[in-house]
Amino acid sequence: MKMNKAWRYLQELLIFRLIYPVLLQYINNHLITLTDEMEKDKRENNIPILEYEYQQLPFLKFIYSVLFNYLHNNLITRANLLEQCQAENNLYQLKYEEIVQLKPAISYQKIPAAFTDRQGKFEFTNPFAAVVKNVELLGIYGIGFTEDKNIILETALDRVDCLEHTAISTLREGFSFQYITPVGNLDNIDLACSLVNYWSHLYAHWIYEALTRLEVLEYYVQKTGKKPILIIDKNPPPWKIRTLELMGYGAEDYIEWNGYRANVNELVVCSKRREGGRISIKACHWVRERILSNVERYANPNLPLNPKIFISRRKANARRILNEEEVINTLAKRDFVPYIIEDLDFADQVKLFAQAKFIVAPHGGGVTNIIFAENLTLIELFGQKISHFYYTVAQGLGFDYGCMFCEAKNEDIMIDCGELTRIVDKMTKIRI
Numbered sequence: 001m002k003m004n005k006a007w008r009y010l011q012e013l014l015i016f017r018l019i020y021p022v023l024l025q026y027i028n029n030h031l032i033t034l035t036d037e038m039e040k041d042k043r044e045n046n047i048p049i050l051e052y053e054y055q056q057l058p059f060l061k062f063i064y065s066v067l068f069n070y071l072h073n074n075l076i077t078r079a080n081l082l083e084q085c086q087a088e089n090n091l092y093q094l095k096y097e098e099i100v101q102l103k104p105a106i107s108y109q110k111i112p113a114a115f116t117d118r119q120g121k122f123e124f125t126n127p128f129a130a131v132v133k134n135v136e137l138l139g140i141y142g143i144g145f146t147e148d149k150n151i152i153l154e155t156a157l158d159r160v161d162c163l164e165h166t167a168i169s170t171l172r173e174g175f176s177f178q179y180i181t182p183v184g185n186l187d188n189i190d191l192a193c194s195l196v197n198y199w200s201h202l203y204a205h206w207i208y209e210a211l212t213r214l215e216v217l218e219y220y221v222q223k224t225g226k227k228p229i230l231i232i233d234k235n236p237p238p239w240k241i242r243t244l245e246l247m248g249y250g251a252e253d254y255i256e257w258n259g260y261r262a263n264v265n266e267l268v269v270c271s272k273r274r275e276g277g278r279i280s281i282k283a284c285h286w287v288r289e290r291i292l293s294n295v296e297r298y299a300n301p302n303l304p305l306n307p308k309i310f311i312s313r314r315k316a317n318a319r320r321i322l323n324e325e326e327v328i329n330t331l332a333k334r335d336f337v338p339y340i341i342e343d344l345d346f347a348d349q350v351k352l353f354a355q356a357k358f359i360v361a362p363h364g365g366g367v368t369n370i371i372f373a374e375n376l377t378l379i380e381l382f383g384q385k386i387s388h389f390y391y392t393v394a395q396g397l398g399f400d401y402g403c404m405f406c407e408a409k410n411e412d413i414m415i416d417c418g419e420l421t422r423i424v425d426k427m428t429k430i431r432i
Contacts, residue, residue: 008074008149015070016138016171017179023063025174031057040411043318044385046199047161067171068164076150078158081130081269090131092220098124098282102395106402106430108423114388115403122278128271129193129220130154135267138179139170140259142196142231144267154269157197157209166198178260187262189255193217193270194231196257201233204368204389206240211247212273212283220268228268230254242346246291246298277388281396284371291350292372298347305352306337311361315342318411319362319383330417331360334424341366360424362413363387370394377427381406381420383413402427 014020038052054061076084085091102119105111134147137155143166144155156163178186195213199205221227230249232240234256244254273280310331313320321327328338336358341349353359353369361367362381367390370378377400380390386405394401402423407414 005148011070011074012145012149015067016167018175020067020171021173021175021179024168024171027057027060027063028172032060043411046202046205047165064164064168067167071151071163071167072160074150075160075163076146076152078154078271081132081152081154082128085130085132088131090133092129092131092216092223093126094128094216094219095126096282098280100124100278100281100396102278102392105391105395106400106423106427107404108419108426109403109405111403112386112405114386115391118277118388118392122276124273124275124278124280125271127216127273127280127283129216130269130271131220132267132269133265135264137194137196137231137257137262137264137267138260139166140173141166141170141198141200142194142257142262143167143170144194144269152267152269154271155194155197157199158272162198169198176260181261183263187258189229189231189262189264191226191228191266191268192231192255192264193228193268194257194264196231196233203239203365206243207287207368207371208279208284208393209272209274211243211287212280213270214247214249215273215283215286217268217270220270227253228266231257233257234259239346242298243291246294246347246350247287248290248294278392279396284393284397288372292354295347295350295354298345299351300345300348303344303348303351304337305355306335307355307357308334308336309352309356309359309361310336310338311359311364311366312338312340313362313364313366315340316364319364319385320412321362321381322409322412322414323417326417327415327420330421331424334421334428336360341369358427360420363390370397370399373397373399376400377430378402379404379423379427381413381415384408384411400427400430 032053041049082091099121101121104119105115132146132152136145138145144152153163156166195210200210230253232254273283310328312324314324349369350372353372356373356376358377360379363385370376370393378394379402382403382405391401404423
């Protein structure tokens with residue numbers, strides 16, 4: 001047993017603190033060329049494809065395999081975490097049943113497997129807050145290591161592939177003396193809940209995978225009388241601060257992650273509320289109600305509102321509609337008004353979507369805000385990238401969901417306005 005523990009300490013030291021940070025930073029800076037294809041992949045996929053790197057540097061596959069083997073052999077899975085914390089009487093679970101039933105999407109075109117595979121009934125597990133003592137958070141995304149140098153998978157979104165890419169991104173940052181600083185010189189946090197992970201800087205993932213965790217965190221606070229400090233990403237954008245304000249969390253309730261290393265005496269690990277590619281609808285309703293209860297304090301009272309909305313991506317880097325003016329003119333005949341989400345404060349986005357009844361939008365982060373709507377009809381426009389994400393959200397929330405698969409022009413989209421009018425009219429009839 002002692003030998004196993006000593007071996008884990010040695011592996012963690014060599015892989016995460018000494019050899020691999022130097023090795024992967026050198027490879028990334030000097031041996032890998034970032035191609036246009038790789039840049040596109042980074043924009044379009046939250047989990048980049050490693051094959052592009054292997055094509056340039058075949059032996060990198062072996063280097064990563066050693067890293068991945070280490071990660072896989074030192075995991076605390078969700079099942080392990082629940083068992084351990086229950087035995088220690090450090091587990092707090094919300095006890096309620098949640099089942100979602102996803103109906104087929106509506107389209108004049110063939111629905112891809114990404115959608116049909118998620119149709120039908122799905123039952124969620126009970127959300128939980130698990131308290132783990134003496135945790136070390138490490139690297140830019142705060143990977144959680146226990147005292148025994150096991151890795152808490154829930155700190156990497158409870159996904160092994162996310163953990164692998166979290167580790168790669170962390171190690172590519174290179175060596176830091178912070179990684180080998182004596183424990184006594186580190187930031188020491190008494191009681192905390194980390195919302196930092198590989199995707200926490202992305203708007204949709206923050207709303208659906210960070211804010212939704214606060215429901216069970218507040219249950220823990222209610223049961224124990226203790227309030228953990230939140231750890232959030234370093235240099236958070238204004239929209240992220242505003243989301244916390246609307247959730248009732250002020251500057252005194254969170255700290256920014258230092259990007260390197262910290263000890264947490266008690267880390268409250270709150271379960272991710274997304275399972276099997278489906279988001280907890282109860283968690284969505286909880287976030288919606290909390291934010292709507294505070295939105296009028298921050299929203300613009302003179303914001304022009306229209307219940308029929310077209311979301312423009314003209315300021316985005318990808319999935320822009322190349323014939324957008326034609327689309328806007330076509331939709332104007334059906335009383336739709338265009339909005340550029342980037343031009344609105346988060347509170348105004350909430351207010352806009354809360355009154356929306358019909359939305360047409362290309363796939364992208366702006367569609368995230370359907371969480372604040374009620375009795376909505378959504379038509380999602382796809383080009384090259386097809387994702388089931390908002391289909392599962394919209395269907396779970398009981399909305400009418402239609403989709404249109406359009407001509408891709410590289411990363412952008414050309415819309416057939418005749419077909420768009422056709423599906424808008426079809427969805428209007430369904431709504432009536």
